[in-house]
Amino acid sequence: MVELGVIKGMDSKKNVMVFIEARHAKVNEVSLELLSAADRLSQELGGSVEAIALGHNLEGELNTLGHYGCQRVYYTEDERLTHFTSVPYAKTVVEMIKKYKPGIVLFGATTMGRDVAPRVASALKCGLTADCTDLQIGEHKLKETLYENTLLQIRPAFGGNIVATIVSPESMPSMATVREGVMKMNTADTSKTVEIIKEPCTIDDHDFLTEVLEVILEEKQVNLKAAQIIVSAGMGASDPETIALARELAKVLGGELGCSRPVVDSGILNKDHQVGQTGITVRPNLYIACGISGQIQHRAGMAEAKRIIAINKDPQAPIFGLAHYAIVGDVKDVIGKMIKAYKTKH
Amino acid sequence: MGLHLIVTVKQVPDTHNVSGDAMKEDGTVNRAILPTIFNPEDLNALEEALKIKELTGGTVTCISMGPPNAVEVLKECLYRGADDVILISDRRFAGADTLATSYALKCAIERVGKYDLILCGRQAIDGDTAQVGPQIAEKLNINQLTCISAVTTVDDNSITVKRSVEDGYEIVKSRFPALLTITGTANEPRPANAKKVMTYKNIGKELCNTSYDESYLTSDACAIVNHVKEWNVEAIGADPEQCGLSGSPTKVKKIQSVVLSGCESRQVASSDSGVAELIHELIEENIIG
Numbered sequence: 001m002v003e004l005g006v007i008k009g010m011d012s013k014k015n016v017m018v019f020i021e022a023r024h025a026k027v028n029e030v031s032l033e034l035l036s037a038a039d040r041l042s043q044e045l046g047g048s049v050e051a052i053a054l055g056h057n058l059e060g061e062l063n064t065l066g067h068y069g070c071q072r073v074y075y076t077e078d079e080r081l082t083h084f085t086s087v088p089y090a091k092t093v094v095e096m097i098k099k100y101k102p103g104i105v106l107f108g109a110t111t112m113g114r115d116v117a118p119r120v121a122s123a124l125k126c127g128l129t130a131d132c133t134d135l136q137i138g139e140h141k142l143k144e145t146l147y148e149n150t151l152l153q154i155r156p157a158f159g160g161n162i163v164a165t166i167v168s169p170e171s172m173p174s175m176a177t178v179r180e181g182v183m184k185m186n187t188a189d190t191s192k193t194v195e196i197i198k199e200p201c202t203i204d205d206h207d208f209l210t211e212v213l214e215v216i217l218e219e220k221q222v223n224l225k226a227a228q229i230i231v232s233a234g235m236g237a238s239d240p241e242t243i244a245l246a247r248e249l250a251k252v253l254g255g256e257l258g259c260s261r262p263v264v265d266s267g268i269l270n271k272d273h274q275v276g277q278t279g280i281t282v283r284p285n286l287y288i289a290c291g292i293s294g295q296i297q298h299r300a301g302m303a304e305a306k307r308i309i310a311i312n313k314d315p316q317a318p319i320f321g322l323a324h325y326a327i328v329g330d331v332k333d334v335i336g337k338m339i340k341a342y343k344t345k346h
Numbered sequence: 347m348g349l350h351l352i353v354t355v356k357q358v359p360d361t362h363n364v365s366g367d368a369m370k371e372d373g374t375v376n377r378a379i380l381p382t383i384f385n386p387e388d389l390n391a392l393e394e395a396l397k398i399k400e401l402t403g404g405t406v407t408c409i410s411m412g413p414p415n416a417v418e419v420l421k422e423c424l425y426r427g428a429d430d431v432i433l434i435s436d437r438r439f440a441g442a443d444t445l446a447t448s449y450a451l452k453c454a455i456e457r458v459g460k461y462d463l464i465l466c467g468r469q470a471i472d473g474d475t476a477q478v479g480p481q482i483a484e485k486l487n488i489n490q491l492t493c494i495s496a497v498t499t500v501d502d503n504s505i506t507v508k509r510s511v512e513d514g515y516e517i518v519k520s521r522f523p524a525l526l527t528i529t530g531t532a533n534e535p536r537p538a539n540a541k542k543v544m545t546y547k548n549i550g551k552e553l554c555n556t557s558y559d560e561s562y563l564t565s566d567a568c569a570i571v572n573h574v575k576e577w578n579v580e581a582i583g584a585d586p587e588q589c590g591l592s593g594s595p596t597k598v599k600k601i602q603s604v605v606l607s608g609c610e611s612r613q614v615a616s617s618d619s620g621v622a623e624l625i626h627e628l629i630e631e632n633i634i635g
Contacts, residue, residue, distance in 0.1 A: 215516050
C-alpha cells in the first residue's frame with residue numbers, strides 16, 4: 001500500500017522538510033540557511049530535501065530553492081495567503097506534513113516561524129525545540145526501544161548556563177526552529193533545479209480570522225549580520241559613558257555596535273543590537289567584547305568571529321576562554337586607549 | 347460591555363542573575379538555590395489586561411501552572427488588580443514540555459469557561475520558547491496574535507493591535523475570542539497597590555481538588571477574593587496521560603555544563619603601549635583598515 005502523497009519506494013521519514021518563509025514575495029535568507037542544513041541532515045539519513053511554501057506569485061522566487069539543495073517544494077498558492085496570518089498558515093502546513101510525512105521539519109526562529117511552528121506542533125502533538133544552535137542525527141534509547149536516526153536538537157538552556165540535547169523520537173515529525181545566521185548557507189549551485197509541486201489551498205474563508213490592516217516597514221538602524229567589525233557591550237560596559245565610547249570605537253573602525261542580552265533587557269540598547277542565541281548570530285572579521293562575561297547564550301552568537309578581543313576587569317570571565325586577545329583591565333579606559341591608538345595610526 | 351480576560355502567568359527562576367554555584371557538579375541546575383521571579387513579559391500581559399479592563403469593564407482572571415509556591419506570583423496579580431486567581435498544581439504536571447503545559451492550561455481555561463481574550467507573555471525567561479501561547483490557542487481552536495507591542499483599539503467584539511516583526515510592524519485586527527502574546531516593550535507594568543497588598547498578603551489557598559465542579563463560573567461581580575483557587579488534574583478534567591512528563595513528546599537526552607573550547611588567548615597589557623601595539627598589529631594584518 002502506498003500512502004497518499006508519499007512517493008512509491010521511498011521512505012518519507014528520511015526526508016527533511018523546510019518551511020519557506022516569504023515576506024513581501026521574497027524568500028527569507030533563513031529559509032536558504034535551513035535548506036543548507038536540511039541538505040546535510042538528509043544526506044546522513046539517505047532522504048531528500050523538501051519544502052513547504054505558501055503565498056501569492058512566489059513561483060519565480062521558488063526556483064532559487066534548488067540552488068541550496070531543495071529537491072521538491074510543495075507550493076500552496078492563494079491570494080489570501082499574501083500576508084502571513086496564523087490559522088491559515090498553520091492549517092496548510094499541518095496538511096502538507098500529514099500528506100508528505102517527513103521525519104524532520106525545520107522553521108526559521110523568526111516572528112513568523114515562532115508563531116506558526118508551535119501551532120503546527122500542537123495540532124500534530126509532536127515535539128518542537130526552539131532556537132536550536134546545532135542539529136545532528138543520532139540515536140536515543142528510551143525504555144527498551146532504540147531509536148536510530150533521530151534528530152538531536154541542541155540548544156543552550158536555562159539562560160545559557162547549560163547546553164541541552166533534546167530528542168522527540170516517539171512523535172512524528174521532529175521539529176525545530178533555528179535563528180537566522182546560525183546555520184551556514186551552502187554556496188549556491190545554479191545547476192541544481194527544484195521540482196515545484198502546486199497544492200490546492202483548502203482553507204475556508206472562516207479560518208481567515210486576522211485582518212492585516214497595515215504593514216509598515218522600518219529601516220533597521222544597525223545591520224550586525226553584514227558587519228565585518230563589531231564592538232559589543234556587556235553589562236560591564238553599560239554605563240552611558242562606556243556605551244558612548246564603545247559606539248565611538250565602532251564608528252572609527254567602520255563597524256557596528258553590538259551588545260549582550262542583559263543590555264537589551266535593561267532597556268539600554270534595542271534588540272537590533274543583540275548578539276547571541278536569542279539575538280543575532282554574527283561571523284565578523286573582528287569582534288571586540290567589552291565588559292561581556294561570556295555566557296554560552298552570548299557565545300553561541302559570536303564564537304565564529306575570525307578574531308576576538310575580550311576586555312574585562314575579571315580575569316576569570318568565561319569570555320577569555322574564547323578570545324584570541326585577552327585584555328584584563330578597566331573597560332572604559334581600554335576602549336579609550338583603542339580609539340586613541342587607532343586615530344594616531346591614521 | 348465588560349470583557350472576560352484571562353492572563354497566564356509563570357513563576358520562573360531568575361536566569362538573568364545566575365551565580366556560579368547554581369550549577370551542580372554533575373552539570374544540572376540547582377533550582378533550589380535560585381531566586382524566583384514573576385516572568386517579566388507575563389507582567390506586561392497582566393498590565394495590558396488591566397488596561398483593557400479599565401477601558402471596557404469586565405474581569406481579569408490569572409492562571410498559573412506550577413509548584414505550590416507559585417501562589418506568590420498569583421498574589422502579585424491580586425496586588426495589581428486581578429479579580430480572580432487560579433493555581434494549577436499537581437505532581438502529575440511535573441516535567442511538562444510546552445505541549446503538555448499548553449494542554450493543562452487549555453483544560454483550566456475551559457473550566458473557567460467564559461473568555462473574550464487570553465493574554466500571555468510572549469515568552470518565559472527560563473526557556474525562551476514562545477511556544478505555550480500559540481499552543482493554547484490551537485488547542486482552544488481560537489485565533490492568535492503574537493509578538494504584540496501595543497494595543498491600538500478594543501471594541502465590543504474585536505481588538506486591533508500592533509505586531510512587531512523583523513522589518514517593521516503590522517497593524518492587525520481580530521474578532522474575539524483571540525489569544526495575544528505581549529512583548530516587554532508594550533507597557534510599563536504598574537507596581538503593586540499598597541492597599542491591595544494589605545488585603546491579600548495573608549490569604550490562603552482553597553483546594554478544589556476532588557472532582558470537576560461544573561458549577562464553577564467566574565463571577566461577574568468583582569467581590570474581594572478570599573483565597574487562591576488550587577486545581578489539580580481532576581479539577582480541570584484533564585487526561586493524566588497528556589499531562590507532565592508522559593504528555594511531553596520532547597525528552598532531554600543530555601545536559602552538559604558549558605565547557606570552554608581551549609582557545610589559546612594572548613594576554614595583551616591594558617597599558618597605552620600594549621593597546622597601541624595590538625591596534626598596530628590588526629592594521630598590519632588588514633583585520634582593521
